[in-house]
Amino acid sequence: MKIKIGFGVDVHQLREGYDLFIGGVQLDADFGAVGHSDADALLHAICDAMLGALNLRDIGFHFSDTDPKYKGIDSKILLKDTYALIKEKGFQIGNLDCTVILENPKVNPHIEKMQKVIAEILETEVENISIKATTHEKVDSFGRSEAIKCYAVCLLEKH
């Protein structure tokens, strides 16, 4: 078996008047994430981790943030398309480990739903999708809820 590891990180500004999508799930908040797509920082970090594992550049290389085709796009579609590139190379998901940095709202109540959504798209078991959350202890822009940051590490396997 061949294994490959990848790492991804993504940041989006938070602002009133936008929706907040994390891991393919919409959270209730009086602010949301700003982006060319639906600005789902967790799904973007996961895409980058998967692409990085196979040295396939990054999400912006495949889905340009200046292309009108991707304006407001549901990032679940980008995750599905990224997974197709990985499958094309003969790989499947070993496991993912992710961390969401967000001052509020709480992510924990939504993690099971996020795991289900992501596992279904990536054709893997929910046990292979780890999602954790932490605040930024009120420190800097993340601590002032001005931005969200997500990290993802991904192991890919080829049997």
Ligand SMILES: Nc1ccn([C@@H]2O[C@H](COP(=O)(O)O)[C@@H](O)[C@H]2O)c(=O)n1
């Ligand atoms: N947006 C968030 C942030 C944190 N959590 C959960 O709360 C725990 C405590 O947060 P700390 O920043 O003090 O580590 C954390 O371990 C998470 O379980 C959350 O659900 N949503």
Ligand SMILES: C[C@@]1(CO)OP(=O)(O)OP(=O)(O)OC[C@H]1O
């Ligand atoms: C997702 C894309 C494309 O719509 O745009 P954004 O939503 O701005 O997200 P980002 O992570 O900044 O860049 C990646 C782009 O491919």
